[in-house]
Amino acid sequence: MKTFQIFNLGCRVNAAESNLFAQKLIDKNYQPTTTNPDLIFINTCSVTKKANTESLGLIRRLQKKYPQAQIIISGCASLKNLKNKKNLKILTNSQKETLLQKLHSSYTPQIADKFSHTHRFLLKIQSGCTHFCSYCTVPYTRNYLWSLPIKTALNTVKKAINDGYQEVIITGVNLDQYTPGLSNLLEKILTETDVKLISFGSIPVNCIDQQFITLLKKYPSRISNFLHIPIQSGSDKILKLMRRPYTRKIILDKFTLLKSINAPHPVKGGDGGGFTFGTDIIVGFPTETETNFLETFNLCQQISFQKIHVFRYSPRPNTAAQKLFTLSPKISKEILKTRSQKIRSLTSQTTLPSHQTPQN
Ligand code: SF4
16 A cells, blocks of 8 residues: 655645645545655645745755655745756646545545644635735735635535534635635534534634624634734735735724624633734835834734734745835844834734744
């Protein structure tokens, strides 16, 4: 029997796809292993320059360690700096997803949730993004839109519950582009399945609509009371340059609504009830002045996030922000460091992850 090993980098969408890819291989009588695999699947990430470099490093190490193995590469990393492509088969995100889509309706207990906790099922409901935020490369590597039909999602959730999963984590590249509507899906899962807990990878600001708020109020114990809502900046000027589809006022209005909900299960370290929040912030976006930064700092302070992923802006190839970066005066490393530290100081749990998506 042939064996395989999977290496996953990046966001939960990648993780969900890696799980499905594992299933595809198991269906073809491959066996998972951690030593001497015949086939290796690497799902890469390029959300930051560092993530891309780490993806290439991993490929090189595995090529050296397992010269006989067939290595399949997918994900978002740019491979242009990879000189040795021996033994490599490149699968674009689009090819990978076409291959995997058949599996969305054929959930089986064999899908061990390898990349997350065993009683949490990763439900990928959407892929692709055509939004073109100015700093992001995702629309260049996933320039298509796919949404899991609500009916298929419900069947998958029911099967996951039957298999003993207690929690479903809803994930997608840009849930704002989930065609049936995130709130509509959430309502169906809550009313038509017995799932104990629903949580989310991250929720775009614009998905927080009235229906979503109503559901949070109605089913507080069945929806995770930690919500990760990436805002990226609190400055209208920077949000516009980033091409984010909301303003500072919209952010504030949504969080005011969310904070008015009194969830019954207080989170350790939270404010004693209600929902707690996480976010992603990019500091040092081209042309960000001290005033712009302070707008972000003050907004984060006002919202009081429990967790903030701080990213220092790094120019990504071919993006609009890269052009702006080239044309504008550089923000010094010291200033970038100070701004990162200041945002981080707002919460004791703030982290600087290398493999967390700042996209949505
Ligand atoms: S940041 Fe998110 S919404 Fe914006 S282009 Fe990237 S994936 Fe799309």
